[in-house]
Amino acid sequence: MGDLKVISYKGERVLTTSQLAEADGTESKRIQNKFNENRALFSEGKHYTLLAGQDEPIGTEPCAGKCSRHVIVV
Numbered sequence: 001m002g003d004l005k006v007i008s009y010k011g012e013r014v015l016t017t018s019q020l021a022e023a024d025g026t027e028s029k030r031i032q033n034k035f036n037e038n039r040a041l042f043s044e045g046k047h048y049t050l051l052a053g054q055d056e057p058i059g060t061e062p063c064a065g066k067c068s069r070h071v072i073v074v
Contacts, residue, residue: 009049 004023007014017035021028035042042048 009051014049 004015004019007016007019015023017028017031021031024031035048044050
C-alpha cells in the first residue's frame with residue numbers, strides 16, 4: 001500500500017471505498033458488499049456518509065457521470 005491521498009469532505013478527513021480496498025488489498029466491490037451486509041452496525045453521519053451526484057469530496061478525481069453513490073468513511 002502506498003501513501004493515502006488526503007481527502008476532505010465538509011472539513012473532515014475521510015477515506016473512500018477505493019482507499020479502504022487498496023489498504024486492505026482487495027477490490028472496492030468487496031468493501032461495498034461487506035458494508036451492505038453489516039449496514040445495521042454503522043450510523044450514517046457517524047461512521048459513514050453516502051454521497052450522490054455532484055457531491056464529491058475535495059481531493060478526489062471527478063466522477064464524470066460514472067459514479068452513482070460512494071461510501072465515504074468519516
